[in-house]
Amino acid sequence: MSVSSTRPRSRRRSRPRSRWTAVARTPVGACAGLLLLAVVLLAVLAPVLWGDRASVVDTAAIQQGPSSAHPLGTDNLGRDILYRVLVATRLSLLLAVAATLLGVVVGLVLGTVPSVLPRRAGRWVTSVVNIAVAFPGLLLALFFAVIFGVGATGAVLAIGLAMAPAFARLTQTLSASVVGRDFVAAARTVGVGRIRLLVRHIVPHISEPLAVNATIGAGSSLLAFAGLSFLGLGVQAPEYDWGRLLGEGLGRISLTPAPALAPCVAVVVTGLAFNLFGEAAAAALGVRTLSHRTVGPRPVPRPAPDxxxxxxxxxxxxxxxxxxxxxxxxxxxxxxxxxxxxxxxxxxxxxxxxxxxxxxxxxxxxxxxxxxxxxxxxxxxxxxxxxxxxxxxxxxxxxxxxxxxxxxxxxxxxxxxxxxxxMTIGRQLAEVAEQHQHLSRRGAFARAVDRLRAVRVPAPERRARQxxxxxxxxxxxxxxxxxxxxxxxxxxxxxxxxxxxxxxxxxxxxxxxxxxxxxxxxxxxxxxxxxxxxxxxxxxxxxxxxxxxxxxxxxxxxxxxxxxxxxxxxxxxxxxxxxxxxxxxxxxxxxxxxxxxxxxxxxxxxxxxxxxxxxxxxxxxxxxxxxxxxxxxxxxxxxxxxxxxxxxxxxxxxxxxx
Structure with a gap:
């Protein structure tokens, strides 16, 4: 029996979690993680604690400067700017995360669909992605914002689609690095279909780099949202986020800078926390992206019979x-x-x-x-x-x-x-029987155990779950x-x-x-x-x-x-x-x-x-x-x-x- 067989199952299950725990143990990762945790707690609690105070109109305190009653002053309706900045955390964070998720999902589809589509259609998708990557992200966001119209929904679609080409290129690169691995070749040999191959073998293997890059992308998405709202293309009244508050306070910056600086600091600090945590995770997990080059095919002539x-x-x-x-x-x-x-x-x-x-x-x-x-x-x-x-x-x-x-x-x-x-050994062997012999999950696993026993693997029932x-x-x-x-x-x-x-x-x-x-x-x-x-x-x-x-x-x-x-x-x-x-x-x-x-x-x-x-x-x-x-x-x-x-x-x- 090998030494590794004596390891407890709890240790096996906690292995991926322990890698992310190692990220939090780095100085940069710990600081960024604590800051992100504080922002999330603020997004959850601020509307509950101060939502009513942030919407109270006080005509006797219109556009006042900082004071003991209003630390950051008031807006043109006498509402407390500090409470509004705190309450705006939830909407700003939700919209940034929604746009990031949309960009990751669309990018994942665009990055993997060339492997499923016919060759010519797949090359068209790849060409479109390559062209889109050449444009600056903010320019694409403005282009899509005009198409989808003003408002939070249009901004989410605009920023998400603007982020998608970069994630599609990343997915293509990461997938190309995994496709050449032996376990993928083994899955293809046993007849695993392309869609199942992507879902079961390739996508889980590249999920960690995608998660790290999505964390970094969330910071960029937050900044892009603030920019669209500042220009009047994002969140519309009566809703408000940090970008809208920044636009309202910019007109008074020469008299009192606090109304403009507060949402600006919130955007910078939160975006920096996302980026620092993503960079710390990339360093700790060894995540990197690879460049690749495609060359046009040239047919090889079919030789004459021997x-x-x-x-x-x-x-x-x-x-x-x-x-x-x-x-x-x-x-x-x-x-x-x-x-x-x-x-x-x-x-x-x-x-x-x-x-x-x-x-x-x-x-x-x-x-x-x-x-x-x-x-x-x-x-x-x-x-x-x-x-x-x-x-x-x-x-x-x-x-x-x-x-x-x-x-x-x-x-x-x-x-x-x-x-x-x-994946466990037994699960990978059982996949063959599920694909080609149409056995149930339980029956396929039983056959996997039987095959391990046939090749002289000791304790096959236990080994199949390792x-x-x-x-x-x-x-x-x-x-x-x-x-x-x-x-x-x-x-x-x-x-x-x-x-x-x-x-x-x-x-x-x-x-x-x-x-x-x-x-x-x-x-x-x-x-x-x-x-x-x-x-x-x-x-x-x-x-x-x-x-x-x-x-x-x-x-x-x-x-x-x-x-x-x-x-x-x-x-x-x-x-x-x-x-x-x-x-x-x-x-x-x-x-x-x-x-x-x-x-x-x-x-x-x-x-x-x-x-x-x-x-x-x-x-x-x-x-x-x-x-x-x-x-x-x-x-x-x-x-x-x-x-x-x-x-x-x-x-x-x-x-x-x-």
Whole structure:
């Protein structure tokens, strides 16, 4: 049992509250919080205590200066200005908060609706928001005030809509930073719809930054309201707020400044309290906004079918996953980058296929593409991309969602970011059954507990009610596999599932994948940097380099029949018990090319000991070496050349890549 499992539930529930408590413990946050609390109490109590006195007309004391009876003087009807300023707190605060809430709600809708609407309509909404953000907020408020007319209602609408574009931009930015997280990808993999994805997974994750910015926005809204009322566009008689009182007292400022200064000080102090508390919260919670840039899409041409596919082994069997000439392109500041260039492979029922290669070789991008987790402006094209006989590129999303949600499981590299941090493990697993099996909330939770038990999670009933941070890394990976088993998966894509785990837990996770495969006939696509792990747990090995598969061979023949110089170099770089510790470790000299800087010809040419001019001019196509063994190389290594390759790749670690 992990240490985290002994934490009381009360501590888990108070975690978000404790973060806001930390804000109040800072000097600035404490002062601003106390000041805001005083303003709120004044807004509640002032109309009850002094509402009658503020409306008493005294014709014998018209426009008097400050005195013991009237500390701030009286207005043109003899009403006490101090009482009126105090009573005006409620209306001023309510209108500012109402406008802020309207701005946040409208901004939240405008910021998230592009993710739900069709692509073209979503781009129109984004363009309108970008144009509106370019205008000053007060100018927009005046524009809307003229449209909606004078009065408190028109001012609320004007200021709220003027604030909405800024919150929409903020929502878009925050959503973009969350959409790339693994737990969102996991939710999309299990088939969660876009609206539910926004409401359950994205919006709760960005609520804290929105709340902080709304607090700061309330101060600006208060100032904007005072300005509109001062100009006569806001609150109308007989109602009054601080801005209206400021306008009435400004005409007498040369004789007695108190009637104008009192509402002015109230606006400044309250607005400053909102802003200081928001800034303190932003500093304590680590809230920040990010800039992003959108690039127009460029279609990737659909390649011609791979003619060599007909000569592959097992071509008469229906594969679970069939990929032919897959290409993935991403837009960038200097043009399009293609990290996956013509990848072709198949995965059959019950088969385990391993994908190895250095970082940047395109392994994870390939997995994301076949899972339909890459969205515009990125482009995915293939001559054939089928899962269970269903074409993934030509089928509507509403048809694919139930198929991928029940038949495809993803196990991501980072077990901590694979789950939503604000939802219990059991609730996240149960969501799959609610979406695709139409089970009740209770029934779905019971199935989640059963799946946790199936993946050897101890005390599954208690664990299902715990949050991801209370699980160890190995437990989270087990729970992630359990999420995939909520349906009836035909394929599990495991993207570096053991990277952050110790050796013992790695072995347990890999054994669990093997058991699931043998018991249920599930195919496995295992992505790893460790070529030894792949060789021990897979039937076939795909070696990727610079976005291409350079060698495809049976795992049993990996150490004896590998022919590509890159594969041989990877094998030579793996130390074992017989490695001579007096010699430097074997490394591959140089570094793999960046995805946007792939050289002409063979990408491995700058690091290959057998390179010639022909290799530098033309990229070799995969050819069949033996049955089940394909190589993309003009100079495959023969058996008697193995020692030569290992010797050529054994260099000092300086300037090399292990």
């Amino acid at each position: 003619a060599a596919a007909a000569h592959r082994p097992d071509s008469d069997r229906q594969p679970v996953l069939a990929v032919e000439h897959l290409r993935v392109a991403f837009p960038g500041p200097t043009g399009w980058t293609t990290p996956v260039r013509g990848v072709s492979f198949t995965v059959h029922p019950g088969e385990a296929v391993g994908v190895v290669g250095e970082s940047g070789s395109g392994k994870s991008v390939t997995a994301m593409a076949v899972s339909r987790l890459i969205e515009p402006p990125a482009q995915v094209a293939a001559a054939r991309l089928e899962f269970g006989g269903t074409p993934l590129l030509d089928t509507e999303q509403h048809v694919l969602r139930p198929l991928l949600g029940t038949s495809l499981a993803m196990v991501f590299q980072d077990p901590m970011s694979s789950f939503h941090p604000g 949050y991801p941070y209370e699980f160890s890394g190995g437990m989270r990976q087990r729970a992630m596999i359990g999420m995939g088993l909520m349906g009836d998966p035909r394929l599990i894509i495991a993207d570096e599932p053991t990277t952050a785990l110790d050796v013992t837990v790695q072995r347990q996770v890999l054994r669990l994948l093997t058991e699931v495969r043998s018991e249920r006939g599930t195919a496995v696509l295992l992505i790893s940097h460790d070529i030894t792990v792949v060789a021990q747990n897979c039937d076939r090995v795909l070696v990727m380099y610079a976005g291409r598969i350079v060698e495809d061979l049976p795992a049993a023949d990996l150490f004896t029949a590998a022919r590509h110089p890159y594969t041989r170099a990877l094998l030579a770089a793996v130390p074992d018990l017989d490695t001579d510790r007096t010699r430097p470790l074997a490394v591959i000299p140089g570094r793999p090319p960046e995805p946007d800087q792939v050289p002409q010809g063979c990408a491995f040419a700058p690091r290959c000991p057998y390179v010639d001019e022909h290799c530098r001019r033309e990229d070799p196509e995969p050819v069949t070496h033996t049955i089940g063994h394909r190589i993309a190389c003009r100079h495959p290594v023969a058996d008697d050349e193995t020692a030569r390759v290992e010797k050529s790749t054994t260099k000092s670690t300086t300037g090399g890549t292990a």
